[in-house]
Amino acid sequence: MSVDILNNGPGGLVVVVPITTTGYGLRSHVELESEASGLDHASYARCDQLRVVSVERVSSRQGMIGPDQMRVIDQALRFVLDL
Structure with missing residues (x-):
C-alpha cells in the first residue's frame, strides 16, 4: 500500500492493509475473491x-x-481517511 519512497527508505517501514476471512459488510471492508486474488x-x-x-x-x-x-x-x- 505504501509509495516506493517509504518502502525503500531508511526506516524500513511499509504501510499495509490487514486481510481477514471475516467480513462485516462495511464500506471500509473490501472483498477479495480467492479466484481473483490467489488467496486460499x-x-x-x-x-x-x-x-x-x-x-x-x-x-x-x-x-x-x-x-x-x-x-x-x-x-x-x-473514505476511511476522508480524502
Missing part, C-alpha cells in the same frame, strides 16, 4: 485498520490483486 479463501481487506510494519515482517507474497480491485481498495481508503 475469500477474504476482506480491512481498510479501516491500516498498519505500519517493518519490511522484515513482510516475508512473502500470499496473493495478488488486479488494478480493478486496487481501485476499490483505494476508494475505501479515501
Whole structure:
C-alpha cells in the first residue's frame, strides 16, 4: 500500500492493509475473491485498520490483486481517511 519512497527508505517501514476471512459488510471492508486474488479463501481487506510494519515482517507474497480491485481498495481508503 505504501509509495516506493517509504518502502525503500531508511526506516524500513511499509504501510499495509490487514486481510481477514471475516467480513462485516462495511464500506471500509473490501472483498477479495480467492479466484481473483490467489488467496486460499475469500477474504476482506480491512481498510479501516491500516498498519505500519517493518519490511522484515513482510516475508512473502500470499496473493495478488488486479488494478480493478486496487481501485476499490483505494476508494475505501479515501473514505476511511476522508480524502
